[in-house]
Amino acid sequence: MMLKTCWHSLLDFLFPPHCPVCHAYVENQGDWCSKCLREARQxxxxxxxxxxxxxxxxxxxxGIYRGGLRSLIHDLKYKKRRSVLPYVRTFLRAADFVLxxxxxxxxxxxxxxxxxxxxxxxxxxxxxxxxxxxxxxxxxxxxxxxxxxxxxxxxxxxxxxxxxxxxxxxxxxxxxxxxxxxxxxxxxxxxxxxxxxxxxxxxxxxxxxxxxxxxxxxxxx
Ligand SMILES: [Zn+2]
Incomplete structure (x- = not known):
């Protein structure tokens, strides 16, 4: 547990968490900045x-297929970057869609x-x-x-x-x-x-x- 925390701190230091759209620094890996998240949620x-x-x-x-969502989907589908999935999860949670x-x-x-x-x-x-x-x-x-x-x-x-x-x-x-x-x-x-x-x-x-x-x-x- 301790080791895991240290490891995450090191990763955050080396690769500071950033918004997937405007690249502004954010608190946690997978977070969006509030402005970009608000604009993407439609x-x-x-x-x-x-x-x-x-x-x-x-x-x-x-959402609309342009800007941030478009590049997330492109990275996932065509560059096979599963590393974008934390951003996808944050977006889905924020979208708060009620079935x-x-x-x-x-x-x-x-x-x-x-x-x-x-x-x-x-x-x-x-x-x-x-x-x-x-x-x-x-x-x-x-x-x-x-x-x-x-x-x-x-x-x-x-x-x-x-x-x-x-x-x-x-x-x-x-x-x-x-x-x-x-x-x-x-x-x-x-x-x-x-x-x-x-x-x-x-x-x-x-x-x-x-x-x-x-x-x-x-x-x-
Ligand atoms: Zn942003």
């Missing part, structure tokens, strides 16, 4: 177009197994894992991504649709688990919403009673 209901509402009941984002209902379980948008192997983790699970545990909501891998999809941003809407068709299926043995359940579908970001719609459609076709969506950050256009 929990909001996402207005989805009518076709999406046929499968997604409601969708929320905890609108008692979900039976949460489902992360899955990565294709090749991509997950390359990255070493599914970012959605490492972002929300501890937070869900604190809320007592189990995380279930109810979906599989069976096609490797190209990045959506460089595709036309028609290409996106074709690319996502049949990209997701129910994971083996999940039929009984999903039927009649209230499910919270999770992703790191929402841009067009088409990935989330494709996932929600599979869950609803499998008999899920309702699917709500929660994302870390939204860039909805």
């Amino acid at each position: 929990t909001h209901l996402i207005l989805l177009p009518a076709p999406m509402h046929s499968v997604i009941k409601a969708a929320w984002a905890l 609108p209902e008692a979900y039976d379980f949460a489902v992360p948008v899955p990565l294709h197994k090749n991509r997950e192997r390359r990255r070493g983790f599914n970012q959605v699970e490492v972002i929300f894992g501890d937070w869900l545990q604190e809320k007592g909501v189990p995380l279930r891998r109810a979906l599989l991504r069976v096609r490797e999809t190209r990045p959506l941003y460089d595709m036309t809407p028609q290409e996106r649709k074709q690319n996502l068709n049949h990209a997701f299926v129910l994971a083996p043995g999940m039929e009984q688990e999903v039927a009649g359940r209230h499910i919270l579908l999770l992703d790191d970001i929402l841009t067009t919403g088409m990935t989330l719609m494709a996932c929600a459609a599979v869950l609803r076709q499998a008999g899920a009673a309702c699917v709500d969506v929660l994302v870390f950050a939204s860039d909805h256009r």
Whole structure:
């Protein structure tokens, strides 16, 4: 215990805790400065177009996909820096999102197994894992991504649709688990919403009673 405290003091001395956005010094590792945290916290209901509402009941984002949240997600996904996770946890705690209902379980948008192997983790699970545990909501891998999809941003809407068709299926043995359940579908970001719609459609076709969506950050256009 003593040794651990000394070690932390040494680390704090060598790498003083700083805000992930403006780099101002803060008290503890993982803290944000109050100004940047206040600016990043923008929990909001996402207005989805009518076709999406046929499968997604409601969708929320905890912040906007730019600035601090954008760089945290980039560092985690593309640079595989798990060292940003304390900042993610601080943000989730500060966002103070109250779940609108008692979900039976949460489902992360899955990565294709090749991509997950390359990255070493599914970012959605490492972002929300501890937070869900604190809320007592189990995380279930109810979906599989069976096609490797190209990045959506460089595709036309028609290409996106074709690319996502049949990209997701129910994971083996999940039929009984999903039927009649209230499910919270999770992703790191929402841009067009088409990935989330494709996932929600599979869950609803499998008999899920309702699917709500929660994302870390939204860039909805
Ligand atoms: Zn700051």
